[in-house]
Amino acid sequence: RKEVEQDPGPFNVPEGATVAFNCTYSNSASQSFFWYRQDCRKEPKLLMSVYSSGNEDGRFTAQLNRASQYISLLIRDSKLSDSATYLCAGSGDSNYQLIWGAGTKLIIKP
Amino acid sequence: EAGVAQSPRYKIIEKRQSVAFWCNPISGHATLYWYQQILGQGPKLLIQFQNNGVVDDSQLPKDRFSAERLKGVDSTLKIQPAKLEDSAVYLCASSSLMGAPGPFGPGTRLTVL
Numbered sequence: 001r002k003e004v005e006q007d008p009g010p011f012n013v014p015e016g017a018t019v020a021f022n023c024t025y026s027n028s029a030s031q032s033f034f035w036y037r038q039d040c041r042k043e044p045k046l047l048m049s050v051y052s053s054g055n056e057d058g059r060f061t062a063q064l065n066r067a068s069q070y071i072s073l074l075i076r077d078s079k080l081s082d083s084a085t086y087l088c089a090g091s092g093d094s095n096y097q098l099i100w101g102a103g104t105k106l107i108i109k110p
Numbered sequence: 111e112a113g114v115a116q117s118p119r120y121k122i123i124e125k126r127q128s129v130a131f132w133c134n135p136i137s138g139h140a141t142l143y144w145y146q147q148i149l150g151q152g153p154k155l156l157i158q159f160q161n162n163g164v165v166d167d168s169q170l171p172k173d174r175f176s177a178e179r180l181k182g183v184d185s186t187l188k189i190q191p192a193k194l195e196d197s198a199v200y201l202c203a204s205s206s207l208m209g210a211p212g213p214f215g216p217g218t219r220l221t222v223l
Contacts, residue, residue, distance in 0.1 A: 004152075008150075032210070034210050036212070042216075043201055043213075043214035043215060043216055043217055044153065044201070044212070044214055045212065045213070045214070046210055046211075046212040046213075049210060087152055087153075089152075089210075097155065097158075097166055098155065098210075098211065100152030100153050100154070101152050102150065102151050102152045103152055
C-alpha cells in the first residue's frame with residue numbers, strides 16, 4: 001500500500017465552482033502535512049501547510065482528519081489559473097522525511 | 111530574493127554515461143533536498159542535507175548516485191553510470207531549518223537513451 005495516496009483525476013470543474021480533493025496517508029505517526037501546486041513542466045510550489053485546526057488562505061482551505069487519516073483541500077470560486085496538479089506530502093517516521101503523493105490533476109473549464 | 115538555481119536545465123545522455131547536476135539554494139537556507147520526479151509521479155527524495163551533513167539518503171541508489179554539498183551551500187548530484195530508468199526531472203529544493211521543502215529550483219530534465 002502506498003504511504004500517501006491521491007486520486008490522480010483529472011477533475012474537470014467549471015469556473016466558479018467549488019472543488020475538493022483528499023489525500024490519504026497510512027502512517028498514523030505523521031505529524032506534518034502540506035499541499036503543493038505543480039503546473040505542467042514546472043517545479044512544485046508550496047501552497048499551504050495543514051494544521052490540526054485547519055488552515056484557510058483566501059479561497060483555499062486545508063483540513064486534517066486524523067481519525068480517518070486524510071487531509072483535504074477545498075478550492076472555492078475556482079479560477080482558470082487554478083488548473084494544475086495538486087500534490088500532498090506528509091511527514092514519515094521523522095519530521096525530516098516527507099512522503100509525497102502522485103498528485104491530483106485539476107482542470108478548470110470556462 | 112533570488113530563487114533556487116539549477117543547471118543544466120536539460121541533459122540528454124546515452125546509458126552508461128555520467129552526468130552531474132548543480133544546485134545553488136536560497137542564501138541562508140540550512141536544508142537542501144534533491145528529488146527525482148518521474149512523469150506522472152510525485153517527487154521522490156534522493157538525499158537531504160542539513161548544512162553540509164546528510165540527514166537522509168535512504169532512497170539514494172548509492173551504487174550509481176552520489177551527492178555532496180560544498181561548504182554547506184552549493185550541491186552537486188552525480189549519476190555514474192546512467193541507466194534508462196534514470197530519465198526523470200531532478201529537482202533541488204531548499205528550506206530553513208525544519209521548514210517544508212521549498213522553494214524548488216526549475217529542475218533538470220534528464221533523458222537517458
